[in-house]
Amino acid sequence: MRSESKITARYAETDQMGIIHHSVYPVWYEVARTDFIKKAGMTYTEMEKQGLMLPLIELGCRYIYPAKYEDELTIECYIEEFKASKIKFAYEVYSKDRVLLNRGFTTHAWTNLDLKPLNMKKHFPEIYDLVLNSMEETDE
Amino acid sequence: MRSESKITARYAETDQMGIIHHSVYPVWYEVARTDFIKKAGMTYTEMEKQGLMLPLIELGCRYIYPAKYEDELTIECYIEEFKASKIKFAYEVYSKDRVLLNRGFTTHAWTNLDLKPLNMKKHFPEIYDLVLNSMEETDE
Amino acid sequence: MRSESKITARYAETDQMGIIHHSVYPVWYEVARTDFIKKAGMTYTEMEKQGLMLPLIELGCRYIYPAKYEDELTIECYIEEFKASKIKFAYEVYSKDRVLLNRGFTTHAWTNLDLKPLNMKKHFPEIYDLVLNSMEETDE
Amino acid sequence: MRSESKITARYAETDQMGIIHHSVYPVWYEVARTDFIKKAGMTYTEMEKQGLMLPLIELGCRYIYPAKYEDELTIECYIEEFKASKIKFAYEVYSKDRVLLNRGFTTHAWTNLDLKPLNMKKHFPEIYDLVLNSMEETDE
Numbered sequence: 001m002r003s004e005s006k007i008t009a010r011y012a013e014t015d016q017m018g019i020i021h022h023s024v025y026p027v028w029y030e031v032a033r034t035d036f037i038k039k040a041g042m043t044y045t046e047m048e049k050q051g052l053m054l055p056l057i058e059l060g061c062r063y064i065y066p067a068k069y070e071d072e073l074t075i076e077c078y079i080e081e082f083k084a085s086k087i088k089f090a091y092e093v094y095s096k097d098r099v100l101l102n103r104g105f106t107t108h109a110w111t112n113l114d115l116k117p118l119n120m121k122k123h124f125p126e127i128y129d130l131v132l133n134s135m136e137e138t139d140e
Numbered sequence: 141m142r143s144e145s146k147i148t149a150r151y152a153e154t155d156q157m158g159i160i161h162h163s164v165y166p167v168w169y170e171v172a173r174t175d176f177i178k179k180a181g182m183t184y185t186e187m188e189k190q191g192l193m194l195p196l197i198e199l200g201c202r203y204i205y206p207a208k209y210e211d212e213l214t215i216e217c218y219i220e221e222f223k224a225s226k227i228k229f230a231y232e233v234y235s236k237d238r239v240l241l242n243r244g245f246t247t248h249a250w251t252n253l254d255l256k257p258l259n260m261k262k263h264f265p266e267i268y269d270l271v272l273n274s275m276e277e278t279d280e
Numbered sequence: 281m282r283s284e285s286k287i288t289a290r291y292a293e294t295d296q297m298g299i300i301h302h303s304v305y306p307v308w309y310e311v312a313r314t315d316f317i318k319k320a321g322m323t324y325t326e327m328e329k330q331g332l333m334l335p336l337i338e339l340g341c342r343y344i345y346p347a348k349y350e351d352e353l354t355i356e357c358y359i360e361e362f363k364a365s366k367i368k369f370a371y372e373v374y375s376k377d378r379v380l381l382n383r384g385f386t387t388h389a390w391t392n393l394d395l396k397p398l399n400m401k402k403h404f405p406e407i408y409d410l411v412l413n414s415m416e417e418t419d420e
Numbered sequence: 421m422r423s424e425s426k427i428t429a430r431y432a433e434t435d436q437m438g439i440i441h442h443s444v445y446p447v448w449y450e451v452a453r454t455d456f457i458k459k460a461g462m463t464y465t466e467m468e469k470q471g472l473m474l475p476l477i478e479l480g481c482r483y484i485y486p487a488k489y490e491d492e493l494t495i496e497c498y499i500e501e502f503k504a505s506k507i508k509f510a511y512e513v514y515s516k517d518r519v520l521l522n523r524g525f526t527t528h529a530w531t532n533l534d535l536k537p538l539n540m541k542k543h544f545p546e547i548y549d550l551v552l553n554s555m556e557e558t559d560e
Contacts (some may be wrong), residue, residue: 011314011324012161012307016154016209017535021443022526023152023446029293030443034291034350043536044291045350048436055486056442066535069156070314070325089518106442115437115486151454151464156328162386163310166303167432174431174490184431185490188296192491195346196302197297202340206395210454210465215371246302255346256296293443296434298490349436363544 002037005075008044009067019066025102029091032077033106036089040134042127052092052124054108057086061104065095073098077134079135084121085110087131141277143176145249149207155181160203163227165242166199169231169233172217173246176229180274182267192264194248205235212236219275224261225250227271281417283316289347305382306339309371312357313386316369322407332404334388335340335395339368341384345375354378359415364380364401367383367388367411421557423456423510425495429487437485446479449511453526460554462547468537472544474528475535477506485515489521492516499555504541505530507551516537 007028015021017046027050037044067073074094086109091119110120121128147168155161177184187194207213214234221228226249233242250260261268287308295301319322327334347353354374361368366389373382390400401408427448437442438553457464467474487493494514501508507531530540541548 007313008314010307011155011310012163014156015151016156016158017473017475017523018156019475019535021152026443026446027290030291031288034288043350045348053437054438055437055439056481058483059442059481061476062459063476063478066436066475068325100492114284115439148451148454150447153448157333157335159335159395162339165305166306167430170303170431171428175429179360183490185488193297194295195299196341196343198343199339199341201300201336203336203338206335208465210463255299282422291435293442295431296436296437298436340442 001002001036001039001134002059002076002078003032003039004095005032005035006079007031007073007075009069009071009073011069014069019068022063023092024065025104026106028073028075028093029077029089029104029106032075032091033089036077036134037103041130047127050124050127051113052120052127053111053115054087055111057109058107059104061102063102065099067093067095067101073101079131080105082118082135083132084128085117113126141179141274142216142218143172143179145172145175145217147171147213147215148173149209149211149213150208152238154209159208162203162244164248165203165233165244167265168171168213168215168233168247169217169229169244172215172231176274181270182232187267190264190267191242191253192267193253193255194227195245197249197252198247199244201242203242205239207233207235213241219271220245222271222275224259224268225257252279281316281319281414282356282358283312283319285312285315285357286351287311287355289349289351289353291349294349299348302343304342305341305373305384306386308353308355308373309357309369309384309386312355312371313369314355316414321406322409326395327407330404330407331393332396332400332407333391333393334367335387335391336386338387339384341382343380343382345379347375347381348375353381359411360385362411362415364399364408365397421459422498422556423452423459425452425455425497427451427493427495429489429491429493431489436491439488440483442483443503445481445483445513446526447491448495448513449497449509449524449526451496452511454507456497456554461550467547470544470547471533472540472547473531473533473535475531476526477529478527479524481522481551483522485519485521487513487515487521493521499551500525502551502555504548505537506540511522524557
């Protein structure tokens with residue numbers, strides 16, 4: 001499964017180079033991740049309420065072309081790797097005319113509310129299955 | 141008492157007008173407020189641990205001259221009004237050569253961790269006294 | 281005319297109180313302002329290209345109820361005051377079930393690209409008329 | 421040469437996990453980079469005025485331990501790779517008691533004001549030498 005999120009670049013996200021500041025892309029990835037989880041049949045809010053958190057352990061971004069204010073972008077998100085201890089999401093940011101502007105990934109640990117790592121297959125088997133299903137699903 | 145905080149404007153805080161984005165000033169006010177509370181003999185972290193929070197109920201900013209990237213600024217902070225139910229801080233942002241660039245205020249409710257308003261004179265008398273003392277102190 | 285913007289609160293916009301940080305509302309106002317200008321028949325990007333800028337001179341926010349992560353919000357925007365030298369926008373942020381969470385305003389100067397004030401009725405008569413029309417229009 | 425930057429984590433930089441949001445580290449890296457360039461005998465503001473820009477082409481971060489509000493951090497920055505077409509900076513974020521919380525890198529293209537790549541050894545030989553010298557210098 002891939003999720004698609006629509007984002008319009010905000011003025012506050014620009015910098016004095018006249019482009020979207022590079023630190024904004026991880027925020028957009030997060031919007032895409034939120035949408036992915038919702039599309040998989042859950043909400044991240046609900047996950048946290050159940051005691052499951054997803055802090056980052058690694059982030060990578062490649063900046064290919066700059067995005068600009070008012071650009072209407074599409075962010076695609078999918079799972080690249082999934083284990084009981086961690087999960088890796090990949091992202092692609094496209095312009096309106098389908099040019100790849102940016103790509104990246106985030107790797108997260110599954111933790112409890114105190115940010116201690118946990119085996120989520122064991123402690124959250126239903127969410128584990130949800131994630132697994134989302135990976136198998138083909139987008140029609 | 142007045143506190144003084146030194147801030148250097150960050151690149152990420154600029155926008156495509158080539159100036160510091162207006163939404164950054166409330167963040168700088170918060171840095172100044174953090175320093176004020178520390179100077180008054182406490183930390184905001186400690187306050188929250190004791191169960192006391194300070195969510196905003198009002199914010200006001202006046203933008204006089206724009207700040208720019210790498211500008212070395214001084215933010216002065218003082219209490220303008222103090223009650224058992226709320227507190228109002230005032231801020232002045234000065235350039236290196238002492239031009240007033242921006243001024244503003246924030247009004248906060250005293251609440252518990254669930255964001256319910258409380259009478260802090262009654263529930264946190266020591267912090268109440270600390271604040272009161274900080275207002276009487278004259279800066280030498 | 282009133283514009284309506286839909287926003288979903290982002291994780292990055294939360295703070296450790298578990299609510300949306302107060303400095304985010306001016307950013308949302310700006311999203312709403314961008315949408316308003318587009319609805320009025322222009323884009324802010326186009327305005328800047330023509331040499332017209334809208335830096336803030338004043339900002340005010342009232343925080344009534346906190347917004348939270350993943351909340352689906354509606355931001356309404358309209359012009360409260362309009363002159364050849366400045367313009368004042370008003371904003372209302374509503375929750376999904378139509379509770380007013382936050383309201384505010386921004387006042388802007390009309391300036392050239394060097395941020396020098398100008399009389400926009402004189403220098404940009406077409407944009408002046410566009411704004412004027414947008415104020416007269418009733419939303420159906 | 422290594423530069424050292426002192427940063428105190430801001431409240432606005434926290435998220436509802438109670439830690440500093442991961443998108444803040446690239447902003448801190450930038451603060452460190454600004455300080456590095458200053459220590460090397462220049463300012464980034466001056467570089468941009470001369471027509472030289474440094475947009476990101478790649479970013480990487482590893483999150484080891486979370487930073488929290490009011491934490492007093494040290495960010496070390498040094499050049500890991502330097503060519504006429506691009507430059508790579510490395511960063512290490514340490515807690516007050518010298519625990520490595522986060523490490524990362526940014527790779528930048530040397531470009532003109534229109535973000536077109538350029539050979540900076542050829543077009544900005546003095547800045548090229550400055551950078552080269554900064555790499556050779558040993559910190560005492």
